[in-house]
Amino acid sequence: MRLEVLGCAGGIGGQQRFTTCLLIDHDILLDAGTGIAALGVNQLAAIDHVFLSHSHLDHVAGLALLADAVNGKRKSPITVHATQQVIDALRTHLFNWVLWPDFAAIPNADHPVLRWQPLEPGIALDLAGRQITAHRVNHIAGSVAYAACSTESGFLFTGDMGSTPPLWDVLARDRRLSRVIVDCSFPDAESQLAALSRHFCPRSLLEDIAALPASIEFLIYHLKPGQEDRIMQELNVAGGSRSFHALKCGDVFSF
Numbered sequence: 393m394r395l396e397v398l399g400c401a402g403g404i405g406g407q408q409r410f411t412t413c414l415l416i417d418h419d420i421l422l423d424a425g426t427g428i429a430a431l432g433v434n435q436l437a438a439i440d441h442v443f444l445s446h447s448h449l450d451h452v453a454g455l456a457l458l459a460d461a462v463n464g465k466r467k468s469p470i471t472v473h474a475t476q477q478v479i480d481a482l483r484t485h486l487f488n489w490v491l492w493p494d495f496a497a498i499p500n501a502d503h504p505v506l507r508w509q510p511l512e513p514g515i516a517l518d519l520a521g522r523q524i525t526a527h528r529v530n531h532i533a534g535s536v537a538y539a540a541c542s543t544e545s546g547f548l549f550t551g552d553m554g555s556t557p558p559l560w561d562v563l564a565r566d567r568r569l570s571r572v573i574v575d576c577s578f579p580d581a582e583s584q585l586a587a588l589s590r591h592f593c594p595r596s597l598l599e600d601i602a603a604l605p606a607s608i609e610f611l612i613y614h615l616k617p618g619q620e621d622r623i624m625q626e627l628n629v630a631g632g633s634r635s636f637h638a639l640k641c642g643d644v645f646s647f
């Protein structure tokens with residue numbers, strides 16, 4: 393299983409320019425932020441599955457543009473996996489013919505561009521040997537993290553989140569998960585804003601993961617523009633022997 397980071401920024405205008413979008417092999421996206429713009433039209437048309445962590449614009453803006461870009465270029469719908477709450481939010485507020493057309497009814501409801509697929513957290517979905525499992529996290533209604541595994545190894549992508557102690561049990565239950573892509577949006581000086589908006593700052597992240605083995609590699613994503621170096625420095629100073637690296641657009645991993 394190949395993972396390519398198309399976007400991982402917590403906003404535009406910083407060192408990283410594109411918001412959250414991760415490509416698994418050639419056909420699965422985890423989130424569809426503005427990072428999707430890195431793909432050419434044939435690559436866009438090859439996307440069969442999109443898994444959404446939540447409905448915030450920086451994670452779904454590219455889904456709207458993807459639907460438009462591949463209309464008429466595929467034989468089957470793109471399956472969009474998300475919790476029912478996230479699907480309801482997107483159908484009500486985005487794909488409502490006001491902000492964007494309803495691509496689940498274009499060109500017609502029998503053969504649409506997008507197909508909504510509600511998922512059950514905790515139940516693994518197997519897509520040709522790639523197992524993807526959603527786990528609820530503390531952000532907005534319906535938010536989930538995703539564990540993505542091959543037979544040998546895998547990673548956990550938290551999506552946006554604040555403190556969610558039960559999520560970390562997933563790492564103990566599945567030893568294939570050696571890497572974690574985790575939110576750390578704000579520096580410690582903005583800890584109140586982090587808590588209010590249900591994101592991590594270095595202090596709250598380190599508290600949440602204190603019991604985890606040091607062997608797990610943490611790849612930090614969703615850093616707020618202009619704060620990247622400060623957040624990473626705070627993590628590495630306070631994190632002791634733990635390994636923290638800032639995830640970067642263009643990073644490629646094999647699992």
Ligand SMILES: [Zn+2]
Nearest residue numbers: 446448531552
């Ligand atoms: Zn969010």
Ligand SMILES: [Zn+2]
Nearest residue numbers: 448450451552
């Ligand atoms: Zn976000």
